[in-house]
Each structure stands twice: as structure tokens, then as C-alpha cells.
Amino acid sequence: MGAGSSLSLLRLLVGAGADEAIEELPLNRYVHKVSKEQIRRPDPRVLATSRENTSSVASGVANDKEFLASSPRTIETLEELRMSVEAFDGCQLKRTATNTVFADGNPKADLMLIGEAPGAEEDRKGIPFVGKAGHLLDRMLAAIDRDRGSAYITNVLFWRPPGNRNPTAEEIDVCLPFVKRHIALVQPRVLVLVGAVAAKSLLDLTEGISRIRGKWYSYDLGGVDTPIDTTAIFHPAFLLRQGNKKRETWQDLIAIRTRLSSHQERG
Numbered sequence: 001m002g003a004g005s006s007l008s009l010l011r012l013l014v015g016a017g018a019d020e021a022i023e024e025l026p027l028n029r030y031v032h033k034v035s036k037e038q039i040r041r042p043d044p045r046v047l048a049t050s051r052e053n054t055s056s057v058a059s060g061v062a063n064d065k066e067f068l069a070s071s072p073r074t075i076e077t078l079e080e081l082r083m084s085v086e087a088f089d090g091c092q093l094k095r096t097a098t099n100t101v102f103a104d105g106n107p108k109a110d111l112m113l114i115g116e117a118p119g120a121e122e123d124r125k126g127i128p129f130v131g132k133a134g135h136l137l138d139r140m141l142a143a144i145d146r147d148r149g150s151a152y153i154t155n156v157l158f159w160r161p162p163g164n165r166n167p168t169a170e171e172i173d174v175c176l177p178f179v180k181r182h183i184a185l186v187q188p189r190v191l192v193l194v195g196a197v198a199a200k201s202l203l204d205l206t207e208g209i210s211r212i213r214g215k216w217y218s219y220d221l222g223g224v225d226t227p228i229d230t231t232a233i234f235h236p237a238f239l240l241r242q243g244n245k246k247r248e249t250w251q252d253l254i255a256i257r258t259r260l261s262s263h264q265e266r267g
């Protein structure tokens, strides 16, 4: 095969979302029939590191639910949480990601936003919301007189799903205890869930984002003094495709600003 056709084949693969080399040698999937059992079998390299970390988690799926449910709750500081997330080998996405994307902004802010997962740009830089959607999120924050000095930003997933595919329920479940601890440590006055994945997984709802947004929820984490005022908005990546939803988002942003002001007045 000539260099030109190799390059166009590579472009075709990247265009189809296969932009990460996971195995050292290519697998001909027309020849190999992989059983479900093989897919779920833990990678021994992941198991070895998890055992060293005593986390007993493998293959992207928690096989020690108790560990996942209890361990992050004992973490007392954001720095400890960041280190635990960086050392955690229980999510397969980490194997293909370049960086762990933990958070950005001011952890002392009264406003916390949680998105879905890092994209390509975020994965490269290790910072959430720095690509096109991130620039729109910055403009949305500016519309309510906020920036990354007065807001704290993270995601439900700390690693980029290859090719920006949708995260699986297992990947979300395995990261959620860390995300909940993250919220409990920041204790924002107002929590904004950015997009359907964050809204559904944290509020444990099955409706679509169009039904979830525009309402307020009392998010009770347990261990936090008072439930947190929580709402959801359309994801900026969705708004970039569906400009007609900006009007509703503007109303949501105004409601967030009003809620923040009422907290400031109460002191």
C-alpha cells in the first residue's frame, strides 16, 4: 500500500472515531471473534495496579462496590481527591487518555459546574472546557458576570472517551463516588449540571435534558450541612448545533444569577 493510500485510510479511521491506539498490534476484527467473556475479562495490568492501590477494581467495572462507595467519602481535601483520582485505575478510559482532567477555576467559588467528559482539547491540556464548547461556556458565564475566577468547573468523567463517544453507564458509575465527594468538598451554594449526562447521572433522572432544565432541585449529598441548590442547562456543544435553544439557556442563566444573588444577600 502506498503512503498516499495509507494516509487516506488513517484519515478514514480517525474520521470514524478510531483515533486512539489501544493495542500494540492491529486486530483484524473480521477474523477474530471476541466473546463477551473476553471483553469483560480484566486486563491483568489494570488488576496489578489496582491491587497495589488496594482498590480491587478492574475492566472499567467496580467489582468491589463497597470500596467505591466508601473510600472517596474518607477523602478530606481537594488535593487528596485529585491525587486519588489520578492514582485510580478502575476506569478503562484512563488507558487511552493523555491526561486526567480534574477541574479548573476557583474551588472557593459559590458556583460549581459539572459537564460530561473531556474532549480532545481538554485531554491534551488536562483542563476542562477549553475547546469550542468551553469557549461558549466561558461566554455563558460572562453573561452572568462570572469567569473561572468566580466559578469552579469539572466533569462527571475525568478521562476522555475515545473518539468522543458517549460514556457508558459503567464508566459513569465508577466515577460518580469521586464526583459526589468533589461536590461535598467544594460545597457550592449553586450547582449547575451542564448537559444531559451530568444532569441525569447526578440527579438520577431518566427524562431528557429538555424536561430537566429550567427547574431547581435540592441536592442532598449526606454529610453536607444543607442540600445544594441545583439546576441543569443545555450543554454548550449542543447549543453550538442547536442555536434555537439559546433563548431558553439565557432564561436559565438569569435564574442562576438570581439564585446566586439571593444566597449572597442571605450571607
Ligand code: URA
Pocket: 115, 116, 117, 118, 119, 122, 127, 128, 129, 130, 131, 133, 134, 155, 195, 237
Ligand atoms: N464537554 C464537556 O462536557 N466537558 C469538557 O470538559 C469539554 C467538553
